[in-house]
Amino acid sequence: MSQYTDIAKRCLKDEAQAVLMQVEHLDENFDKVVNLILGCHGKVIITGVGKSGHIGAKIAATLSSTGTPSFFISPLDVFHGDLGVMTADDVVIAISNSGQTDELLRFVPYLLESKIPLVGISGNPDSLLAKYATYHIRVTVSGEACPLNLAPTSSTTATLAMGDALACALMEARDFKKRDFARFHPGGRLGHSLLLSARDVMRTNDLPVIPRDTRLGEALLRMSHGKLGLAVIVEDGQVRGILTDGDVRRAMERLQDKFFSVPVCEVMTKSPVCVSPDIKVNQITDLLGEKKIHAVMVVDERKRLLGIVDNFRCMI
Template sequence: MKILDIGKRVLQEEKKALENLIEALDENFEKAVQLILDTKGKVIVTGMGKSGHIGNKIAATLASTGTPAFFLHPAEAIHGDLGMISREDIVLAISNSGETPELLAIIPTIKRWGNKIISITNNPKSSLAQESDIHLFLNVEKEACPLNLAPTSSSTATLALGDALAVALLEMRGFTAEDFAQFHPGGSLGKKLMKVKEIMHTGDKLPVISPDTPLKETVIIMSEKGFGAALVAEDNKLIGIITDGDLRRFIKAGGSIDKSYAKDAMTASPKTISEDRLVVEALELMERYNITVLPVVKNSSIAGLIHMHDILKSGVI
């Protein structure tokens, strides 16, 4: 058999497993989501072996999308880590067979404490399913492994079901990109969700001038502030911008720096951005119009200024 054929067969088997899972999804899924939404505690995810590895990922996904969660290893739980579970927590127990000894060993204590249990198994008649408050059925017919032994289709289905739970909870909570950014302050994800106000220059650092500022003085201010631009404003309302390029074009057209004013060389109604927009949006705007300086406004008033160098230093790109 060709290697490529094996790969395609495995993916087809796992695709079928996901299709079966979709068919099996019922009102228990809705009950599970609602139970988690209503709790004031955390979601404690637990499972052994491959189910444990998948459970670890599910816990991480839940935690990063607004649902407090962590993974508890059942073997460690038997030896004291059950103390990590508080009264208001919900336990999400994962076992393909539903008969994992280490998992079943901690269920009586959890039930005695009154914690609700949501289980994910491939056997609705299993011990774990029967002891749970809500059972989610995987409905996997066979593993992609030709021996039907190695967790493949079942682990894929479990992971997908965990994603479905996390996304349903995310949407029901109205979780936003801004919320996501709070949980991802580091790495590329957090940086892509960085807002303009986090990197913009403000206050005395800004090269703000009036339209009647002599152009010779404007050049000095532009040089001192170091942005290669000056913001032209009336009562702090932005009406124009002067960049190094504007000055060159003004002089080339016969203008005189000694006898002219800022209003004579400025570009009226320049491109701007709000301080609450994302830095990546500012970058897209600057690239589209081939500009390196972008005024930041709030209700038409000058709030700040960002330069392409600021975006490069932010690590967004």
């Protein structure tokens, strides 16, 4: 195996071990931080310098997307007017591996004077940041995965994981659900499936509709033009059945030479799966998987066809 692959494996194992170490470091301060944030009437403001700053920005983004309003601010900007964004209703989380970062410690007196709660996250429980913080979360690693033991690698990964742990704890405390997540991610796949309904995604034009006495030969042409792999049998304005690729294959095996002249009503699926236009896309996806089908008919309360939703429409 390549020597580079060996290096990668060693790095991943070192970082995984660094994350697992944090389980032993967790104490009652973590619970206190969660309760502090739950009682926060303002915002969670995260700050850090360098790599810690990048990790802080990611944690802020995760918190915001999971129900805890949060944003990142660089400590370098704090002394150029941004101190004004911090109020006593906020909670500040400062991240520093050493806990001695000068740029962070310089505005601690302002936080203390303004009675703004400070959560310190560092690898040194005896640092100045830990000393002045309202609560301190310890993230200590035995060493960096970096071959020189210099570049922040294991320490940043462990800090990021601790941020995820904090977000997960807050999500459970707030009873944060999939639908809540979708509200913050309307453009993502999850938001799409949880917020949109059948009426939003169904195909309504040029539907492959045929009467029940249509011959199978003609029905095949209609199915081909419809490009949905099915045809809908409608009688008196109501859905009476569907003809699928599976129905066609079975009919060809059974009828052989008579196939093209047989009316579709003799081989159609007589109880197709129909749904309301108000059903959510994620429910349709579950239904397609459960029934092992690739499309559902969207009908009104009188069983009149409104549209068709297939697998592709669920992914648009």
